[in-house]
Amino acid sequence: MPQISNDWAPVLKAEYAKPYYKKLYEFVHREYASSTVYPPAEDIFNAFHLTPLSDVKVVIIGQDPYHEPGQAHGLCFSVRKGVEIPPSLQNIYKEIHDDLGCPIPDHGDLTSWAEQGVLLLNAVLTVRAHAAASHRNKGWEEFTDAVIRAVNEVDRPIVFLLWGGFARSKRAMLNNPNHLVLEAPHPSPLSAYRGFFGCRHFSEANAFLEAHGETPINWYPEKPEP
16 A cells, blocks of 8 residues: 655554554455455545645545445545546535536545645545455555544634434544534435435535635636537
8 A cells, every 4th residue: 555655644654563453454455356346546536646744634534445447546526527526425515506606516426625734535435346445444444544633633714514314423523623523414425315405515515615714615626528
């Protein structure tokens, strides 16, 4: 697995020495050597590379990477340009459109969000091809819980967007009064109409950031090159 070399490194250093992480590292190494695994190994920690801890303004928590070819690239809900936009992301875009009036993007690459300080964190960072949830309960959850706790301890105002039961299960970890925690159903087609649509999390997040002297997020990803 690639090294995390920015300001996340000292924060997460203690995790690398723990027994669970050694087992996780060995498991992931075997999986990449013997199977097709997503995202590509060099993209596993993209969320950390693109969003240093000192830049985090918003945290969005997903569960697993996409498990079909060409989709996952280390950012939850995001797919590379040229890949069909997944249904949950289509619904996220619809809510942004209804909330902020942004046009619906024609690609699903959320790199521009990450570069603005949106930590797009999956709880599990790898998955075997065509096998959803295949890397759950191998240690990734312990690692990403440490990440969530680290962000919780930051005293800058940060917004946590918890969509769906899994993300909302992390609510108990978030006890810093400097932060804003917003909860809603998951944006998947199965649950978006139960309260994700109309949640207005994107305008609420920006209003909170602006009220605390932070630059708001431009939730409209840049267009792909022609």
